[in-house]
Amino acid sequence: MSSLVVRNIGELLTNDPTIGESPMGRRFNAAVVIDGGVVAWIGESAKAPAADSVIDAGGGAVLPGFVDSHTHLIFAGERSAEFEARMASVAYDGGGIWSTVKATRAASSEFLRRRSQRLRGEMLCQGTTTIEVKSGYELTVAGEQRLVEIASELSDEVTFLGAHTVPEEYASDRDGYIELVAGAMLDACSSHARWADVFCEGVAFSVDESRYVLGAAAQKGLGLRVHGNQLAHSGGIALAVEMEAASVDHCTHYTKDDVTLLTDSDVVASLLPAAEFSTRSPYPNARELLDAGVTVALATDCNPGTAFVTSMPFVVALAVREMSMTVDEALWAATLGGARALRRSDVGYLGLGACGDLMVLDAPRAAHVAYRPGSSLVQHVVRDGVATSFEESVSW
Ligand code: NIG
């Protein structure tokens, strides 16, 4: 495996407090060497050792690749009409999931593969080097198995989400569906999945139903994640803490007790502001969670219903502008926060031995991610030490 040096970095964020100013591990005029896919050297640019290939950052900023810890990337169809209706004041109630299920069931595996790879490509261009990918848009044993298999071609972070909604054929037998999810469907999916998730919400699954599915998944050795408290105070946060889930996602509605539970646990609160943006809903209060010491991650929630968004830079900009997060807090939450939500210790930072995943911006400071929303600032993405270039930059 060859080595790569990224030199002439204006501002470097490493998220490693042993490397630079805490907590972002910030350095200036730096260089990073990646050897054998991992970070091997960090120091002053002028002193950088030689490597097989060179990226000259031209004074641009470098930060760890984004870790998008919550995506529903594998689906067919689109729901722009639902979005238009929502913008004309129709509230989101989860009902649209069913239309995506119908479209996905009817799609060929080849189509699903191409569509999800295309979305994965969009993410990579915007600096995302690690993604989690959920199933949840077929809701049959064979269908969910097909989705986790396709997901496993895109990522090691595959999540079984059979408990996304009750499909129409089980409308009068929800208990039967829950038995199916926790039984044959889980059996068919568990070998391709690392995680199980449930949509714990009044419009989907109750706390007891969610607990039952998560318990079965834990017995199979899967890690747990919860969609909780998106539309109302669903009890999903308390359930995630009780079940020692890695992450509870959305957290749009929460109480002081929920904050205490989260503070005293290892559960990451993953905030998904693109969903609030695309459903025109109030954003979660990130400040209260951060001030209480809760670990916060940011993710896209990319899905055709509530957030057809692949851009972590857009999510970071929303978090800063709409959720009172500082720029540093948002960049940390989109990188190391995402890694924590996936219980990964190799990504989300650029310490020695970390994965060689980073992005070079056509901007002198990482803050430009939030400061220049809508511009494509990512000039190079390096994944496992291998570079992809996008555009020429000016010199900063
Ligand atoms: O995270 N809330 C559940 N799942 C998705 C939405 C799915 C859909 O509407 O298709 C979400 O927002």
Ligand code: FE
């Ligand atoms: Fe989601």
